[in-house]
Amino acid sequence: MSSGILTTMNTGLSGIRANRKALEVTGANIANMNTEGYTKQRVMFAPNPGGGPGSGYGVCVDDIVRDFNRFTENQMTQTSEHLGTLEEEKKFLGYVEDAFQETEDAGLAFALNSFFNSVSSMASNPANLNERYNVVIQTERLGQEFQRVDKWLRDLAADTNKEASALIDDLNIHLTTLSEINEKIRRYEGTGTPVNELYDERTNTIRKISEMVNTDIIENEHDFQVLIGNTSVVTNNEVSRFEARVDNMGNIRMFIASDRGGVGVDVTDRIVEGRFKGLMDVRDKFIPDYLDQLNHLAYTLVQEVNRVHQQGVGLDGIAGRDFFNAIGSSAEERSMAAANISINPQLADNPIRIASSSDPDEIPYNNEVAVALADMANKTISGLNDQTFISAYGTLLEKIGLDARGVYTDHQIHSDFYTQLEVRRQGESGVSIDEEATKLMIYQKAFEACARVINVSAELLELIVNLG
Template identity: 25%
Template structure:
């Protein structure tokens, strides 16, 4: 081996130390860079050289610069990222619902309900005072407004979730395109036998894109031999080499709500996600907010119908001169049995009374109207009820062209009211009722009651006779409801609130569990792929000494060559 050969060997050592210092400096510079994977230099002995009968080494060579990464750990970390995003999304929506319900505030539904029913007790003490009845009407308006407002605000959350789901589609497409583009760049740089190094910066960018994508959907990333990453969602591929499939959106009407659905381009079936923010958004929209809206509607329907059943069986201080039913029956069904006529609320077999009062003579007449709903040929229809009321002296009844029952007194001296309804037909048709509407979004107070609070039905045995019906109305909160298998309206609302608070508590626990698990995996990743300044400082000193030693060797060889030349 000649001195020139030794000089080449020393050059290799200098180059190896220089690359080691550069990689170490890059690690130190990226100590706080998110998703940065620590780099390391792969050193191998340089090829040997034959010198006489000897095989002598040529020093060291740099085979490549690669990332310190555990692909299995990265896959687990992406899965935990998806789970955490799913859990935190649902946790956040439950927090919003709890804030809307506001059970610990003074403006919650239960407080409004108690205030409304409590105000009816005052009518028992001052039945002749229209102002007291008006207060009950105003409290009823407040209750209806609070229910409607709660529904509206919950629906705003539903709308916002739809917008986020739609935005997720754009984010997914952007990330898939970025990953596909990075695949092409990485495979181009790493192609062939020229280098065994990783395309470090590009791989870091792709790693960051995969992490961002995993926050949205539960992907599976598989690295191929050529360095590209194939991305799958369930059994469908999203990225293969430089090809990315796109996600499309469409709006579908479900349960009275518009829901955004995501499909893969070229298919009409929704994409199947099991975790990630998108899963959390879909679950929050359909199961959390959707169920809450449905349960709130159910509560409102029960409140409207059951309160109206009691209210329509009573009479106010004054009667009605005219009345039109709130609900209509289609023209083709006016001769059909009432329980098959398409009404929102279904009446049952029973009867109700019609009271007529002559304000001049003070005489009251009572007529019983049977409502036969036994499944026989003589079952009562809307036309039958109109005919029966029309036969009462002093009253006229007819069915309008749009299917509403219209009742009017034949004289200014005649007032009428209803009572003792065991069929629920009055509440089903919307005759002599307090609440209007059929849902949380449409609940309101009947205009006739708002205009004339004296019609508040406190009496049970005739117009302005007693306050027996007010007793029943005041105790409505704890009244067993036949349509709800004996549940009370208080039970229904308590269950509505309880479902939210209990589920919120579970969601918080689940999200916290996901947070702890992800932190554990993050710790493992940092131990393997994270940059340790202490370790890099030691490496820097090591490479510095290596460089200094090689430099010293070059100086010695230079001196020997000078001696050799001067001989």
């Protein structure tokens, strides 16, 4: 009998212990209510394994588990990869739009219109020197506008390289962190030291990495492996480093150091998601596309205007001059057309050299060539898909607008989706005050009840002792 009472006391004691632990966990949950990435923990009670003397019946804390949904976590990882891509694209396309900002009295279209209008005015008054000076000024402005946009775009491309380089450094830090967490988990798991916080930390770190690059996780009982661009970079506590290298175009490329030393492997093209991918898209896809079209426009303008201008005669009776500085037809020169477009300095020095007449005997008032030049504003150019200069430029802007709008919309959708996932995760893994408050009461009551069990047992024991 006595052993029975003692057993009861022990049972009460086990209940006190277990519920105290449960209260601790509940307290920790409440304390971490606002901790980012914190996963709510739950105490798993189990009946005390019976058998041993003094153990008797009772309860024990079988495990403290993290309350999370792996599916939601994976969704978030994937979504954050794509969202990372879109973040960068959105940011940079916004800058691109800024470069092409057109208003009624500024911008490249305005400069183009002003240029043609100045020629038209000159055509009405071919002998007037002021009109000719105006043509020179408007042409110089046009050149400056082309150069401004061109430089802006090239600067943006350079910025993407800087950001890519910083991103790779950041990525390396996170990878190192990840390997350290793995090491800690390996060391503490099974020793009774709680490791749930380490798992949370690892999840957070992976989330940050997945924002930057597409990340795959292979996890089993023994190993934890992180693949980036299909290349294993973290295996448990081993980590490889990425390296930012500059290629001959001055562009950053992402390399991973080879196991055998040597040059390493270029994994740039294997990165298909994440902010890094976004930067690469902007640098290698969007900006080159816009630059191509801008340069093509500048090149075509130079060619066409020069062709017409060469047929004309300046007020000094000399024919065959270029209006713009000639731009060669090699791919390299064409790719620098917007940067190099500028009025023939001969004309800028002395605007009477601007051709307006078709006949050297009929200067200054023959204005056929000036009219033809002004009329080029209306001419469709076969090299520009049968568009006029202005409308070709408009089409470029429309393309930028469509690209940007596509990215913005996509970003909005994914951002909303990510928020939904976040909400879901918070529902599943976040701390609910209501729940924790309820649990507090439950565990408190259980604690009190267990204490009562001991108390009752003690009274019983005393009774029995007094009997004796």
